[in-house]
Amino acid sequence: MTEIQRALPVFPDLKGKAVLITGASTGLGAAAAEGFGRSGARVAVHYNASRDKAEQVAERVRAAGGEAVLVGGDVTQRDAPAAILTATLKAFGGLDVLVNNAGGLVKRVPIGEYSDALYDAVLDLNVRHVVAFMHQAVPLMLAQGRGGSIINVSSIAARHGGAGGSVLYAAAKGFISTATHGWAKELAQTGIRVNAVSPGVIETPFHDRYSTPAQMTAMQATIPMGRLGVPDECVGTFLYLASAAASGYVTGQVVEVNGGQYMP
Template identity: 60%
Template sequence: MQDLQGKAALVTGASTGIGAAVAEALGAHGVRVAVHYNQSREAAEAVAGRILAAGGRAVALRADVRDTAAIQACVAEATQALGAIDILINNAGSLVQRAPIAEFTDALFDEVLHVNALSALAFCRAVVPLMRQAGRGGSIINVTSVAARNGGGPGAYLYAGSKGFISTATRGLAKELVPDRIRVNAVAPGVIATPFQDRFSTAQMLENFRASIPMGRLGTAEECVGAFLYLASEQLSGYVTGQILEVNGGQYMP
């Protein structure tokens, strides 16, 4: 993918899991990468370090995605460090907490929607004017989930709803930004073996998920990478916008 050479990307939530794998893959294809993190500083710096060691260019930047002012500052830092942002990957997010409806609280609703939905829009709000000013177009790739299609696992309806928001907003933003040659798409991972699942899913839940997947196993972060590279590349996906690319081992087939 020669067209990725020399571009700059901001990958949110890139210290571990899918975000880390995508950041390193972009770096390997000649993209300058801002590796965003919140709490996992050492892991994020390790990701950036591996990109640098491989001959690429990367910087680790911190921002709490619950703070929209911090998001604006992060985008400004990324632009200063990389010179531009051609690719925005909105990967940061969290299930926060599994909660049956009887345990649902207003505060939990606010946090889940803020972390997963508002944060992505806030990053877009900060990056889009920069893409417009540069006049080169761009690619925004949001991360939704198979949960947006099937409602998620036990007690995850808030997370599923927030990802449903992302899927729908992706289509709306694609329509708004197409005159600026900014393509907006999303990747919807299925059940991927990452620290996210380690934190929020029991062994029995994971076994139940596995049993529902035609491929008979959980996915890996590396198996998600190709979808992001495809959507980031103008050469490969220049006529693709407003689409949700499912990566789930056949768990959901639209």
């Protein structure tokens, strides 16, 4: 357990809550899953190709004091959100917290090299499945009659438009931020709160895949705190937004976690 993990508070009202985290086999999703486990939640650890890593995450959730099940599926496939939700409901009998974390840049491409295939891939991976999860999860939460928390994952790129061939990804995350505001308004009187976490430059497999060392150095130079973030530094925000006791009057917010790189 890291020092950050040891310092994180436990949220007693999350004990026993059913939580689904998409893209939870690595990075932010994996860190969040373990954080929910320390608060005694029941966590559906979603993965696509990384089943072995997802099982390791599930083991850490259990070791932390929570329950965990694995839920597989490629969120870019149109029938995947329904299947993932069905598996979660089968395991836990309900859904209290949905974390729409799955996403990715696809690849860095300059404007002159855009293609319809790239555009579709970016939307499928970052927008369409989030809309589908909202469309299908919200009625389930409403039918349960006990409210709930939905936490979307945006990005600092949604604020500044991205760079280095990442504009389509940044625009997709901009959709997530804007939709979070709208969904929160629509659901405000139902007991379902909708918020977003907007990470800055966090050391995850995302940047291992899409960013060069030179790009990482350049980004770090723009951060007032003078360093990159780590996934555990986002966990407290996820738990806070999930906890009705801690954030029951908070909805429609996009919470920036970026070391001061962007200050709205």
